[in-house]
Amino acid sequence: MRAPRRTIATAVAAAAAIFTATGLSGCSGGVGRTCLDVPTELLAVIAGAATRGVIEPVSGAAVKADPASAVHADGSYIVAVTFRPVEASEGATRAAAFVTGSLEASEAQPILAVDPLAQILTVWPSEVNGIGFAGDDDGIAAAKACVEDDG
Incomplete structure (x- = not known):
């Protein structure tokens, strides 16, 4: 017995809608x-x-x-972190961007501070052995959009 074409088309459209909604959840900024x-x-x-x-x-x-633009041999991650000075109990958070080699703390280094706030707040270098993170501004914006949606 063959399924009606309309039923198959409806099922495919529903699956595509679910995939799109779950695949993009938590991420905005339009950079995919x-x-x-x-x-x-x-x-x-x-x-x-x-x-x-x-x-x-x-x-x-x-x-x-x-x-x-990856700095690490096996690829890099752009990590956006919202910080609050310990003295401030509420508000006053801003996102800073870093590049790591992994999302596992033990495998993340070298960690690079890749935006001005990260460079001001931490002593993480902006380059290692003359190699810095070059030009993935869309990735920095995407990571910051993710953390803003999360927070």
Whole structure:
């Protein structure tokens, strides 16, 4: 027995709608990157390199970096972290962007500070051995959009 064409078309359309909705959930900014969760251990490692005082990571999200701009041999992740100074109990959070080699804290280094806020808040370098993160501005924007949607 053959299924009516209309039933098949409806099922395909419904599956496509579900895939699109779940595949893009949590990610905005229109750059088509999948938002990834960042483990609290990695957030703690990033925040542990504060330039002065203590900064509290509030939330974090990541996207896979464009392969052309990857710093790490096996690819890089752009990690956006919202921080709050410990003295501030509410509000005052802003997202800073970092590049890591993994989302696992033990495999993330070298960690690079890739936007001005990250460079001000932490002592993470912006380059290692003359190699810096080059040009994935869309990825930085996407990671920040992910963390803003998450927070």
